[in-house]
Amino acid sequence: xxxxxxxxxxxxxxxxxxxxxxxxxxxxxxxxxxxxxxxxxxxxxxxxxxxxxxxxxxxxxxxxxxxxxxxxxxxxxxxxxxxxxxxxxxxxxxxxxxxxxxxxxxxxxxxxxxxxxxxxxxxxxxxxxxxxxxxxxxxxxxxxxxxxxxxxxxxxxxxxxxxxxxxxxxxxxxxxxxxxxxxxxxxxxxxxxxxxxxxxxxxxxxxxxxxxxxxxxxxxxxxxxxxxxxxxxxxxxxxxxxxxxxxxxxxxxxxxxxxxxxxxxxxxxxxxxxxxxxxxxxxxxxxxxxxxxxxx
Numbered sequence: 001x002x003x004x005x006x007x008x009x010x011x012x013x014x015x016x017x018x019x020x021x022x023x024x025x026x027x028x029x030x031x032x033x034x035x036x037x038x039x040x041x042x043x044x045x046x047x048x049x050x051x052x053x054x055x056x057x058x059x060x061x062x063x064x065x066x067x068x069x070x071x072x073x074x075x076x077x078x079x080x081x082x083x084x085x086x087x088x089x090x091x092x093x094x095x096x097x098x099x100x101x102x103x104x105x106x107x108x109x110x111x112x113x114x115x116x117x118x119x120x121x122x123x124x125x126x127x128x129x130x131x132x133x134x135x136x137x138x139x140x141x142x143x144x145x146x147x148x149x150x151x152x153x154x155x156x157x158x159x160x161x162x163x164x165x166x167x168x169x170x171x172x173x174x175x176x177x178x179x180x181x182x183x184x185x186x187x188x189x190x191x192x193x194x195x196x197x198x199x200x201x202x203x204x205x206x207x208x209x210x211x212x213x214x215x216x217x218x219x220x221x222x223x224x225x226x227x228x229x230x231x232x233x234x235x236x237x238x239x240x241x242x243x244x245x246x247x248x249x250x251x252x253x254x255x256x257x258x259x260x261x262x263x264x265x266x267x268x269x270x271x272x273x274x275x276x277x278x279x280x281x282x283x284x285x286x287x288x289x290x291x292x293x294x295x296x
């Protein structure tokens with residue numbers, strides 16, 4: 001466009017007010033159209049920042065949960081049980097069940113958690129009668145569990161339950177319960193008389209707990225076919241001696257150096273509950289039934 005043509009257009013625009021208004025309107029519309037584009041861009045930017053904030057909060061929450069420690073309990077002191085028929089020394093067995101058998105191990109599907117052994121003898125003196133003796137040692141071990149608690153606490157609860165079961169023995173006469181010292185962490189002796197057609201039986205039961213293991217010793221005797229009834233105090237001393245040896249065997253089986261203690265954290269276990277109910281239901285009546293069957 002030549003310089004002269006440009007000057008003519010400028011003069012025409014100055015003379016024509018409508019042309020001047022049209023040009024201003026065009027500039028306004030162009031400027032207004034740019035505003036929504038800027039607002040949309042700003043809005044997108046704001047939304048993006050909000051989402052980033054939520055994502056970051058979620059990540060921090062997940063990280064916090066993963067960093068929380070898992071629940072733990074103190075490991076049980078004893079992890080196994082000794083061979084049940086070896087917990088009482090041969091000399092003690094000779095004194096308690098003279099001329100007895102070698103011991104009968106009880107059935108168990110988990111010998112590391114529960115085990116038992118029993119011995120009996122019949123010293124036949126012919127026309128003078130005979131002396132019957134029966135000894136049983138049972139052991140029940142509790143593992144620490146994150147939901148049920150520490151092994152020694154579970155064993156303590158079972159110790160108290162077992163003691164009550166023994167005290168409620170059917171047909172018991174002159175029943176007494178006394179604490180026993182020097183045997184495990186806690187121990188009690190339950191004594192009573194049991195009258196049967198075969199004779200008068202003197203029952204002695206020692207229930208003791210050492211750490212997370214409960215040991216129950218049943219010992220009874222009777223004079224049959226006219227022989228004299230054994231002295232209850234002597235039987236009580238013998239029962240306590242057997243219980244002390246059984247507790248020592250449990251400790252020795254788990255390592256004498258550290259008493260069987262371990263700092264390792266155990267995995268959850270459910271082994272204690274079933275054993276507890278089975279053993280407690282059998283303990284009170286087992287000695288009476290055994291004595292009756294042998295004497296007959």
